[in-house]
Amino acid sequence: MVEGDIFIYSYPRSSILNLYKHLREVDFVNAVQRDSFDIGLNAIAAMLSDLLKYKPPDVIYLETSLFPERTRSVESMVDFLLVKINSQDEKRHNQILCNINRAYQLVYEALHKTHNTVYFVPQFFLKPSEMRMVFTEFQRGYDFAYEDVKKSRVQEKKQQIARKIETAIKKGGFIKQRHDFTPIENSGTYMKRSPLSRTLGRREQRGERNEELTLNARIFHSFFHQYAFPDYAKSFLWCIPIIGAATNRQGHLVGQGALFIVVAYSSSQITFTQEEATRTARLICYLTKDLFSSYLYVSAKDMLNVSLQHALRSAIAAIMARNISHNIGSHGLAYFIAEIEEKIRNRKLDVDERLLKSFLEYTKARMDFVAEISTYWKEMPWLEQLTL
Amino acid sequence: MVRTINLVTDVLIPFILNRKLIEGLAVSEIASFRAEQVMWFLHYGEASVKLGGKEWSSGNLECLLSKQNISAIPSIGVPGGFLGIQALYLILENFWRNTIKHNVSSIMSLLQMGNNLGIHLEISDKSNTPFLIIKLWAQITIEPVEKDPSEEINQILREGIIDREGKLIPKGWGLKEMLVGATYLKGSPIMNANEKGQEILRCYVDKNKCLCHEFEVLKPMELFILTNQQVEPDLKKVLCARGIYIKSEIPQDFIVPTEYFILDPCNRANAATEISGDDPLKPLKCFSRELDINDLKDENKSVELSIRLETAFIQRLIGNAKICFIIHSASSGDPEYKIWKDIDTNSEQLELRSVVFGINNWNQQALMEYINEKLSQNFLIVIFDRHGECKDTIVTRKCNAKIFWEPYGGGTQTAFSLSHTPKEDLQKRLLLYRIASSSFVKVALLDERIQQILETGNAKWQYGQGPEIRPLECLQLMRIFIPCRLGSQSGLEDDQLDLNNPNEGKILKWIRKKRPHILSVHAGILDKMGKKTPQDVITWIAATLKSMDSQVRRIVIHSGRGIPGNVPELKVPFIGYSAIEHHTISRDLKSKYAFVQELFSARGIKR
Numbered sequence A: 001m002v003e004g005d006i007f008i009y010s011y012p013r014s015s016i017l018n019l020y021k022h023l024r025e026v027d028f029v030n031a032v033q034r035d036s037f038d039i040g041l042n043a044i045a046a047m048l049s050d051l052l053k054y055k056p057p058d059v060i061y062l063e064t065s066l067f068p069e070r071t072r073s074v075e076s077m078v079d080f081l082l083v084k085i086n087s088q089d090e091k092r093h094n095q096i097l098c099n100i101n102r103a104y105q106l107v108y109e110a111l112h113k114t115h116n117t118v119y120f121v122p123q124f125f126l127k128p129s130e131m132r133m134v135f136t137e138f139q140r141g142y143d144f145a146y147e148d149v150k151k152s153r154v155q156e157k158k159q160q161i162a163r164k165i166e167t168a169i170k171k172g173g174f175i176k177q178r179h180d181f182t183p184i185e186n187s188g189t190y191m192k193r194s195p196l197s198r199t200l201g202r203r204e205q206r207g208e209r210n211e212e213l214t215l216n217a218r219i220f221h222s223f224f225h226q227y228a229f230p231d232y233a234k235s236f237l238w239c240i241p242i243i244g245a246a247t248n249r250q251g252h253l254v255g256q257g258a259l260f261i262v263v264a265y266s267s268s269q270i271t272f273t274q275e276e277a278t279r280t281a282r283l284i285c286y287l288t289k290d291l292f293s294s295y296l297y298v299s300a301k302d303m304l305n306v307s308l309q310h311a312l313r314s315a316i317a318a319i320m321a322r323n324i325s326h327n328i329g330s331h332g333l334a335y336f337i338a339e340i341e342e343k344i345r346n347r348k349l350d351v352d353e354r355l356l357k358s359f360l361e362y363t364k365a366r367m368d369f370v371a372e373i374s375t376y377w378k379e380m381p382w383l384e385q386l387t388l
Numbered sequence B: 001m002v003r004t005i006n007l008v009t010d011v012l013i014p015f016i017l018n019r020k021l022i023e024g025l026a027v028s029e030i031a032s033f034r035a036e037q038v039m040w041f042l043h044y045g046e047a048s049v050k051l052g053g054k055e056w057s058s059g060n061l062e063c064l065l066s067k068q069n070i071s072a073i074p075s076i077g078v079p080g081g082f083l084g085i086q087a088l089y090l091i092l093e094n095f096w097r098n099t100i101k102h103n104v105s106s107i108m109s110l111l112q113m114g115n116n117l118g119i120h121l122e123i124s125d126k127s128n129t130p131f132l133i134i135k136l137w138a139q140i141t142i143e144p145v146e147k148d149p150s151e152e153i154n155q156i157l158r159e160g161i162i163d164r165e166g167k168l169i170p171k172g173w174g175l176k177e178m179l180v181g182a183t184y185l186k187g188s189p190i191m192n193a194n195e196k197g198q199e200i201l202r203c204y205v206d207k208n209k210c211l212c213h214e215f216e217v218l219k220p221m222e223l224f225i226l227t228n229q230q231v232e233p234d235l236k237k238v239l240c241a242r243g244i245y246i247k248s249e250i251p252q253d254f255i256v257p258t259e260y261f262i263l264d265p266c267n268r269a270n271a272a273t274e275i276s277g278d279d280p281l282k283p284l285k286c287f288s289r290e291l292d293i294n295d296l297k298d299e300n301k302s303v304e305l306s307i308r309l310e311t312a313f314i315q316r317l318i319g320n321a322k323i324c325f326i327i328h329s330a331s332s333g334d335p336e337y338k339i340w341k342d343i344d345t346n347s348e349q350l351e352l353r354s355v356v357f358g359i360n361n362w363n364q365q366a367l368m369e370y371i372n373e374k375l376s377q378n379f380l381i382v383i384f385d386r387h388g389e390c391k392d393t394i395v396t397r398k399c400n401a402k403i404f405w406e407p408y409g410g411g412t413q414t415a416f417s418l419s420h421t422p423k424e425d426l427q428k429r430l431l432l433y434r435i436a437s438s439s440f441v442k443v444a445l446l447d448e449r450i451q452q453i454l455e456t457g458n459a460k461w462q463y464g465q466g467p468e469i470r471p472l473e474c475l476q477l478m479r480i481f482i483p484c485r486l487g488s489q490s491g492l493e494d495d496q497l498d499l500n501n502p503n504e505g506k507i508l509k510w511i512r513k514k515r516p517h518i519l520s521v522h523a524g525i526l527d528k529m530g531k532k533t534p535q536d537v538i539t540w541i542a543a544t545l546k547s548m549d550s551q552v553r554r555i556v557i558h559s560g561r562g563i564p565g566n567v568p569e570l571k572v573p574f575i576g577y578s579a580i581e582h583h584t585i586s587r588d589l590k591s592k593y594a595f596v597q598e599l600f601s602a603r604g605i606k607r
Helices: A003-009 A013-023 A034-051 A090-113 A151-171 A210-228 A274-345 A351-375 A382-386 B007-016 B019-024 B061-066 B081-102 B104-112 B149-159 B173-185 B233-240 B293-297 B299-318 B335-340 B364-376 B391-395 B413-419 B425-440 B448-454 B471-477 B504-514 B523-528 B534-545 B577-582 B592-600
Strands: A059-066 A078-085 A134-139 A190-192 A234-240 A243-247 A253-256 A259-265 B002-005 B038-044 B047-052 B076-079 B117-125 B131-138 B202-205 B211-218 B223-226 B244-247 B260-263 B285-288 B322-329 B350-356 B379-386 B403-408 B443-446 B518-522 B554-559 B573-576
Touching: A034 A059, A034 A078, A034 A259, A034 A274, A059 A090, A078 A090, A090 A151, A090 A210, A134 A210, A134 A274, A151 A210, A210 A234, A210 A259, A234 A274, A259 A274, A274 A351, A274 B448, A274 B577, A351 B019, A351 B081, A351 B573, A351 B577, A382 B233, B002 B007, B002 B081, B002 B592, B007 B038, B007 B047, B007 B061, B007 B081, B007 B117, B007 B413, B061 B335, B061 B413, B076 B081, B076 B173, B076 B211, B081 B104, B081 B117, B081 B131, B081 B173, B081 B211, B081 B573, B081 B577, B081 B592, B104 B117, B149 B173, B149 B202, B173 B211, B223 B299, B233 B244, B233 B293, B260 B299, B285 B299, B293 B299, B299 B425, B322 B335, B322 B364, B322 B425, B335 B350, B335 B413, B335 B425, B350 B364, B350 B425, B364 B379, B364 B391, B379 B391, B379 B413, B379 B425, B391 B403, B391 B471, B403 B413, B403 B425, B403 B471, B413 B592, B425 B592, B443 B504, B443 B592, B448 B471, B448 B577, B504 B534, B518 B523, B518 B592, B523 B534, B523 B554, B534 B554, B554 B577, B573 B577, B577 B592
Parallel strands: B038 B117, B223 B244, B223 B260, B260 B285, B322 B350, B322 B379, B379 B403, B443 B518, B518 B554, B554 B573
Antiparallel strands: A059 A078, A059 A259, A078 A190, A134 A234, A234 A259, A243 A253, B002 B076, B038 B047, B117 B131, B131 B211, B202 B211
16 A cells, blocks of 8 residues: 555545536435435445545445335335446356355344344434444455454354354355346446345344444454455455544544445455545545435434324324313213212212212213323423432 | 322222222123222321221211221322322222233132232332332232243333334333323323333332332422522432422423422522412412521421411411311211311411310300301301301301301211321311411302303202202302303302303403402313413403402413313413312312312413
8 A cells, every 4th residue: 555545535536526426316305215325326336436546446345224215114224235346257247246145145144143233223313323434454364353352252253153154054045035136227337236124123132332343343344255255365344434424532433324335356465554444434424424414314304204103193192082081071971970960969869870970070080181191291300300 | 280189088089989990990800890899908107098898888988987097198299180190090090900800810719718809009208209109019929930920011111102213012001001190190201101111110029929010109299499598408308308399490481389489589599580379380379588498407397387378378368367267067976076176276367166066065056156256356267067057157147258168078078178187286287277278269160061060950969967058159158159150040140151152241240249369261261252372361361360359369271171272381370170170060079178279289381
């Protein structure tokens, strides 16, 4: 890696122009529509190609997990993938795509099942967490350095994941591919596939956080390389926060969501310094967050719509509660109870009617109570402060 | 906002006597179940109260209650007063249903052996906090099973009511309704029901292997003091545990939930704080006075302060007149007679007489002479009259304006108020002053339904063998003014108003004539008078207040349909219709004291 390279592409005017050329095609209002979103992903790939033009990767793999078009549930996040291969050999293309598809299914599944995901964000909007940009390097035949992590911990995790992968292979799950890559028209170099619905199952407490995520990224990278790029000597992984990205006090790039970039090389001589990698990530995330922000806006609007639907249901229940209380309670029942009360006054009632009166009064008061709390909740939050 | 409630007479008795409910919730599982097969126990420290059983289905309620140590059970504060009690019923009702549903065989074998099922509520003090803890359990031993049943319950409480997208989680709704009740009773924000379920309603199997639910309720909320005196945090905690809250400032739109409010005039920061009963977010009993907070360390001193405040409030109501408080019981065996006969409550302002005809030379004639004497000495008369025997003595008088008269019978709300009093004499004195002040509060009630109900047929109230009295007339003697419909009642022609077709001018004229302290008006009447928007209502209230008493005045809006759109937020106290109806239309439930307490607790609301 030559220092000068960094200097040259630190101000990639051409990349910016290239990116905006693509972004112009993005329909932000409907950014959640897959085709439109793919254009954005293509823009990032184009920009990355431009950024790395002095070290052109043999394969660029881009992936991000977002909500599919009009999907109502956070739990059915999908992965958008894009692969760019610098080769005209169709057979090689197919082989690489097949490998990637296989790696994608096997490795992600195993990571998820063993609670070793890299960026697990099940409560994306509701509980934002701070994610740090991660950059890792993997070279075929070498394991990553353990100086800053506990080796036994890594090995334990890797064994766990490997077992899951082996089980999946034995079951042949990966053979039954749910989603096929289809070449995009014209270029033949960009590939995409349909969104994959990922069922996360029951809500459960996940442990992947902070430093653990960095460690997981490195483990993921080693497995992903092994299955996706077995013929390549080296690969680099960027996990880049894409929404609300900013540099924190410690100088780390942090934010929400993740864009995964894996670039693979046949040569083992390629290197990136940490600074260089960070600059690349920053550039990409700052220039692309507009795209994701608009996506976020639309997604948030979608989520708001979902919440509004539920709120509407509650509102309907509140209206009905109010009307039950008003029509049946304070009008119908009130007079009925009064009739029984008159019988009490005239001593013309039996025990059962007296009991009926108690029951009706109770019911009426409940209706009134429900109507009241559906419009007004008496609260004194300051009381809890007193008990601290 | 928060009303002090007697846990036994106001909450449990109506619930356990609601046989249709108790049995209805049980018969799906145990067809032969009868309400008298369940016993309800309340525990507080060493004291216990036992309610229910066979004799309660037909026996004399007053007699049965008098055998119980009800005074030993602490009162509680309930947000929302009468309607708020429903929050406790949410808990009891669902607990009862779940108990039956999940313990059919245990309960059946218990009943087959001739035993009753025991339901226990154990109350304990959560020290130095405004809360009491209630532990609720059924006397059923949990069979040893693989999984602790409380685990599943706690899991349901943990997961909340709605999911991350606001969607209702379709599981454990009975339990979640209990959680809603517990959240409400604590005065906790509504979101806590979703986020802090397991903290608010706790479930566990105790050492006796009974499945227990535990939650908090408020202690009575007495006094709120706004002062910038430096108060030790520990003292603040001790005081808040006694219902006294000290703050140096209150935010805008803060609702003061206590019965009394004191503004320390030395408090410069709050110099602009208005002290008048006109503020709908503060209690009617607002005062500006200097006091040393440290004096309140002594519990007796704080009760004495409340008595002084109540005395000052009475003075606002009746000026410098003195009060002659007469409790006329039917016999020396009546519980209220036993309670009050030896209490030394006499002071310059209030004189108490417990009277039973035939004892100490009391009879109708002697009572009339005594009343005449007191009236001539600038006393106003409060008379609680068992069976209304003194009606003729009172009703035929021409000076009714100086007399409050409330008839009652055994087992009625009024009898409960007079019979189940706090243990300590000082607390009893405070209660007496509160009842006296409530008596003199003139309440005007505008509600077409209540008007119609109270005039149905030839409506008459009668207690025991006492004389009959028309409800509207009776309420008028209790200083609760309800206009009668046109031409419906002779003798009350001056009070005629057709509330089904309300005329704004006539209503104002009627209010001007009564000059009430509190006017409670049905939101529907305002609507019919064209007060469709909150601003219309605010304007009407501002104009109407001028026609009310000049010293103590408040307008409350009531409705039976939640908070209607024309009720201005935070500008007018609001109360549910059921509470109004409960304390006025029924012979047994009508009670001036309870009714006024309910009206006192009303505050401005925010949607």
